Amino acid sequence: xxxxxxxxxxxxxxxxxxxxxxxxxxxxxxxxxxxxxxxxxxxxxxxxxxxxxxxxxxxxxxxxxxxxxxxxxxxxxxxxxxxxxxxxxxxxxxxxxxxxxxxxxxxxxxxxxxxxxxxxxxxxxxxxxxxxxxxxxxxxxxxxxxxxxxxxxxxxxxxxxxxxxxxxxxxxxxxxxxxxxxxxxxxxxxxxxxxxxxxxxxxxxxxxxxxxxxxxxxxxxxxxxxxxxxxxxxxxxxxxxxxxxxxxxxxxxxxxxxxxxxxxxxxxxxxxxxxxxxxxxxxxxxxxxxxxxxxxxxxx
Amino acid sequence: xxxxxxxxxxxxxxxxxxxxxxxxxxxxxxxxxxxxxxxxxxxxxxxxxxxxxxxxxxxxxxxxxxxxxxxxxxxxxxxxxxxxxxxxxxxxxxxxxxxxxxxxxxxxxxxxxxxxxxxxxxxxxxxxxxxxxxxxxxxxxxxxxxxxxxxxxxxxxxxxxxxxxxxxxxxxxxxxxxxxxxxxxxxxxxxxxxxxxxxxxxxxxxxxxxxxxxxxxxxxxxxxxxxxxxxxxxxxxxxxxxxxxxxxxxxxxxxxxxxxxxxxxxxxxxxxxxxxxxxxxxxxxxx
Numbered sequence: 001x002x003x004x005x006x007x008x009x010x011x012x013x014x015x016x017x018x019x020x021x022x023x024x025x026x027x028x029x030x031x032x033x034x035x036x037x038x039x040x041x042x043x044x045x046x047x048x049x050x051x052x053x054x055x056x057x058x059x060x061x062x063x064x065x066x067x068x069x070x071x072x073x074x075x076x077x078x079x080x081x082x083x084x085x086x087x088x089x090x091x092x093x094x095x096x097x098x099x100x101x102x103x104x105x106x107x108x109x110x111x112x113x114x115x116x117x118x119x120x121x122x123x124x125x126x127x128x129x130x131x132x133x134x135x136x137x138x139x140x141x142x143x144x145x146x147x148x149x150x151x152x153x154x155x156x157x158x159x160x161x162x163x164x165x166x167x168x169x170x171x172x173x174x175x176x177x178x179x180x181x182x183x184x185x186x187x188x189x190x191x192x193x194x195x196x197x198x199x200x201x202x203x204x205x206x207x208x209x210x211x212x213x214x215x216x217x218x219x220x221x222x223x224x225x226x227x228x229x230x231x232x233x234x235x236x237x238x239x240x241x242x243x244x245x246x247x248x249x250x251x252x253x254x255x256x257x258x259x260x261x262x263x264x265x266x267x268x269x270x271x272x273x274x275x276x277x278x279x280x281x282x283x284x285x286x287x288x289x290x291x292x293x294x295x296x297x298x299x300x
Numbered sequence: 301x302x303x304x305x306x307x308x309x310x311x312x313x314x315x316x317x318x319x320x321x322x323x324x325x326x327x328x329x330x331x332x333x334x335x336x337x338x339x340x341x342x343x344x345x346x347x348x349x350x351x352x353x354x355x356x357x358x359x360x361x362x363x364x365x366x367x368x369x370x371x372x373x374x375x376x377x378x379x380x381x382x383x384x385x386x387x388x389x390x391x392x393x394x395x396x397x398x399x400x401x402x403x404x405x406x407x408x409x410x411x412x413x414x415x416x417x418x419x420x421x422x423x424x425x426x427x428x429x430x431x432x433x434x435x436x437x438x439x440x441x442x443x444x445x446x447x448x449x450x451x452x453x454x455x456x457x458x459x460x461x462x463x464x465x466x467x468x469x470x471x472x473x474x475x476x477x478x479x480x481x482x483x484x485x486x487x488x489x490x491x492x493x494x495x496x497x498x499x500x501x502x503x504x505x506x507x508x509x510x511x512x513x514x515x516x517x518x519x520x521x522x523x524x525x526x527x528x529x530x531x532x533x534x535x536x537x538x539x540x541x542x543x544x545x546x547x548x549x550x551x552x553x554x555x556x557x558x559x560x561x562x563x564x565x566x567x568x569x570x571x572x573x574x575x576x577x578x579x580x581x582x583x584x585x586x587x
Contacts, residue, residue: 008433127571129521131528131541132563135548139559143552235434239525254529257444265444269437277432 085248091168100176104183125177134170134243167244175229186218227283231276327579330572341387350378352385361555371557386538394519397457405465413473427463435460443531514577
């Protein structure tokens with residue numbers, strides 16, 4: 001899977017009109033030495049398969065090439081920005097799980113106006129793209145009320161988290177809304193089942209029934225959605241980082257695309273795909289923990 | 301819109317009651333919102349009060365007034381006109397994405413489910429691999445390769461959305477194939493293509509439509525996000541995503557109208573699409 005994805009990422013370079021060399025040089029005026037060095041760096045004189053394997057083995061050795069714009073190793077460029085993106089995505093993930101599952105559980109148990117509030121809220125937040133929410137948050141809470149800083153990464157651990165709060169909310173809310181809906185419908189389905197009725201009639205406390213019988217059984221769809229969401233969050237953070245001018249992988253990627261810095265584009269895209277695939281793999285492994293009836297390698 | 305077209309009833313009252321039963325009250329309201337927004341985008345050249353690109357620096361950053369119902373942006377361009385014309389670029393791209401990816405996805409799905417064996421294995425593998433890449437990444441790679449603009453974004457998103465359609469439709473087509481009526485026409489000696497066109501597609505049409513409507517919401521969000529990043533439609537072309545971006549600057553300078561109307565337009569459209577898609581989907585599973 002990853003091999004094919006990496007082939008796609010690498011091969012896309014060759015789809016550009018004018019071939020890879022004109023693409024890599026882009027609009028920059030290139031001296032013969034620059035062209036020679038690019039040719040050598042990308043092994044442009046070799047056949048495609050050889051080039052691909054050379055690139056792949058470089059990648060596996062931790063060498064992602066050099067940026068044409070920054071004149072720096074891509075690995076260093078990425079490493080210095082990885083932390084921001086990692087913090088942002090982790091923060092957003094925590095918010096998604098707490099808000100999404102919390103709202104879903106509350107609306108499933110309470111029904112009534114709480115249920116209606118959650119379902120209306122979830123439609124609203126599902127319909128709000130992350131960048132729109134980000135802009136609204138900046139204008140209301142940072143610019144208007146002044147509770148949060150507007151742009152930038154912040155200093156120290158607390159400062160960093162403080163600066164990341166609005167971006168994380170912007171990144172999280174749509175997914176949290178979706179998770180709330182999934183949680184609610186999964187729980188409503190479980191609440192009506194016989195073993196839950198039995199537990200109620202035996203006089204087991206509601207809190208314990210919800211935790212041990214309902215939530216545990218409803219956890220498979222919940223975990224699936226959480227997994228899919230986290231994989232997608234890393235890609236969605238591209239947009240949010242740009243809204244809040246955070247110097248993470250996403251702003252690096254967008255700048256690299258605009259400057260046609262292909263080594264950087266390839267590396268970041270490959271990283272996004274790897275994260276997405278790995279997170280999905282972890283989710284598959286989690287299934288067996290949550291539901292012992294599911295066996296790995298079994299027929300799906 | 302689709303439900304109305306589907307009903308194909310002769311009288312207006314009939315259409316309305318059909319829409320009400322399929323969509324419910326909320327869904328019908330959402331449908332009306334969609335139709336109004338689409339119409340005002342399509343008819344923008346005739347309805348819009350101003351040229352959307354005509355700058356009037358004397359009237360920049362005004363609030364709503366009689367002359368400019370929604371006010372003006374930083375260059376003094378009329379916001380109502382820009383919103384209406386912006387709907388054209390903002391919605392045309394996603395519509396293209398959905399139409400093409402639904403068509404290609406259905407073709408792949410029906411071929412896979414009908415041929416089975418190696419064909420199915422290859423197509424399913426392809427779907428799985430494309431699935432492993434988030435949709436916005438496709439759009440960004442397409443822009444990196446082909447340059448900024450609406451068409452590269454649309455091309456990238458078509459590749460991203462096709463596997464979603466193909467996966468849903470393949471499963472549905474496989475279920476449908478096992479039903480006896482398909483065997484009945486198969487025994488009559490009709491070809492696979494003819495059965496697909498005359499039996500499978502009409503029977504799966506509600507699902508195809510529901511799937512396409514739900515996907516439209518995601519496509520609008522993706523396309524708008526890419527234009528917000530400055531990688532899609534380029535200024536001065538009016539576009540909702542771009543208006544949110546330029547509106548942020550105006551709002552930081554004290555005039556939030558542009559960002560408010562552009563954001564509302566996006567949220568309202570995507571929300572209405574989601575509600576309609578939900579209701580249509582519920583109707584399908586209820587069958």
